[in-house]
Amino acid sequence: MKNPQNTTIYKLIIVGANGGIGRQCVEQALQAGHIVTAILRNPAKLTTEHPNLKKVSGDVMQPGTFENHFENQDAVISAIGVAGGFGSDKPTTLYSQGNAHILKAMEQKGIKRMFLISASAIEISPVLPFYIRLIEKYVVQKLLKHMYADLHKMEILVKSNNISWTIIRPPQLTNQAVSGKYRIAINAFLKNCLKISRADVAHFIINNIANQDTYQATVEIGY
Incomplete structure (x- = not known):
């Protein structure tokens, strides 16, 4: 099916639709003419309203709450994430177990395309400035060791x-508006990959659903 701009319309599942990246994916997908099913634990928290948007309650840790919504869908965007950050890192299985449940539901329903959010500092980039590499290794990775440990498990599982998966590894996330102007590196490290807005991560996802260069690939993204 084509929209007036002559681009394919996709039926998209967005899990974690009330998070920073998830909400941006919902809004930009709708703007592009796609049909969106937003899955989140409390649908009332997503205030966006649109004829092409269906908001449903679901918990990735309880597969029975969301599996039925995967019927006849084209792609899944997993934007799930733990609350908190520096100073509140706790052991979690949300990324590994949650995405394992999503993958199983995709297999059952025949969905072949998936985007997932990881983090650039999960692997120290050799093309970052020396002082940034030190900060990532001795500060970021230690303060977020539980989250990164589970992201690492998730990446192994997905790979x-x-x-046709795409794992996105963004650096520091900001709340700037979408620009559509950023750099990417596919299965490679991105030089000076330091910041990206949540809106531009979403922009990359929505505009690369059918980009085969990103299939079974890890993508770094930054300004």
């Missing part, structure tokens, strides 16, 4: 799967 062993045969679907």
Whole structure:
């Protein structure tokens, strides 16, 4: 199916639709003419209203709450994430177990395309400035060790799967408006990958659903 701009309309599942990146994905997908099913624990928290938007209650840690909504969908965007950050890092299985449940539901329903959010500092980039590498290794990775440990498990799990996955590794996230102007590196490190807005991460996702160069690939993104 085509929209007036002659681009394909996709039926998209967005999990974690009330998070910073998830909410941006919802809004930009709708602007592009796609049909969106937003899955979040409390649908009332997503205030966006649109004829092409269906908001449903679901918890990735309880597969029975969301599996039925995966019927006849084209792609899944997993924007799930733990609350908190520096100073509030706690052991979690949200990324690994939550996305394992999503992958199983995708397999059951025949969905082959998926985007997931990881983090650039999960692997120290050799093309970052020396002082940034030190900060990532001795500050960021230590303060967020539980989150990164689970993201690492998630990446191993996803990379062993045969679907068309794209793992996005953003650096420091900001709340700037979408610009559409950023750099990416596919299966490589991005030089001076320091910041990106949540809106531009969403922009990349929505505009690369059918980009085969990003299939089974890890993508770094930054300004």
